[in-house]
Amino acid sequence: MSFTVAIDGPAAAGKGTISLAVAAHFGFAHLDTGLLYRAVGRRMLRGEEPLSAAQTLTAADLDGEDLRGPDVAQAASKVAVIPEVRAALVDFQRAFAARAGGAVLDGRDIGTVICPEAQVKLFVTASAEVRAERRLAELEAKGLKTDYGTVLADVRERDARDAERATAPMLAADDATLLDTSTLSIEAAVARAIAVVEAAR
Numbered sequence: 001m002s003f004t005v006a007i008d009g010p011a012a013a014g015k016g017t018i019s020l021a022v023a024a025h026f027g028f029a030h031l032d033t034g035l036l037y038r039a040v041g042r043r044m045l046r047g048e049e050p051l052s053a054a055q056t057l058t059a060a061d062l063d064g065e066d067l068r069g070p071d072v073a074q075a076a077s078k079v080a081v082i083p084e085v086r087a088a089l090v091d092f093q094r095a096f097a098a099r100a101g102g103a104v105l106d107g108r109d110i111g112t113v114i115c116p117e118a119q120v121k122l123f124v125t126a127s128a129e130v131r132a133e134r135r136l137a138e139l140e141a142k143g144l145k146t147d148y149g150t151v152l153a154d155v156r157e158r159d160a161r162d163a164e165r166a167t168a169p170m171l172a173a174d175d176a177t178l179l180d181t182s183t184l185s186i187e188a189a190v191a192r193a194i195a196v197v198e199a200a201r
């Protein structure tokens, strides 16, 4: 039996940390779907056509420190607007969601488009300022030189592009549980997410 937890929300809201913790707690597999778009975005930055990149992604495309960087994030949100690119990534995500033993997928459109039948849907948010602070700390911890204003601008620009695109915009599903992490510690946010999943099992 498959059991799918869909976790959506804007950039740096805490989806990744919550997803990993939920997956570890319940023994579920985890897919960060943002990495797929980042991988396509990085290949576009290297000169490839986004659709052919999306159609030929391999596991090796998901390696490398720069995949998590801000330049690749911007490229990801640009290729993510292209309906054919999104379509090329659907089957892989759905197959992952259907695997036996349970799966957590995090992204922007998991509860709305990829897995509308997911047993649990969470929409994780936080104010843009809080998200920018968290992302700045993450990037600095990796040794990347940047500043708060640049990170806040990146977060806002991607939020706008992700929310306004015509195909699979970032949107809370009608039946999603909203989790605003602006004033929550990571432990508290994780505990709430685990409680929502527990209630649905």
Ligand code: CDP
Residues within 6 Å of the ligand: 010, 011, 012, 013, 033, 034, 035, 037, 038, 073, 076, 077, 078, 080, 106, 107, 108, 109, 110, 158, 162
């Ligand atoms: O980690 P962060 O929240 O900053 O971004 P991400 O989840 O790695 O996603 C990078 C970009 O990929 C987003 O800004 C979206 O444009 C796109 N994306 C998407 O369109 N659909 C998804 N399911 C996941 C990511």
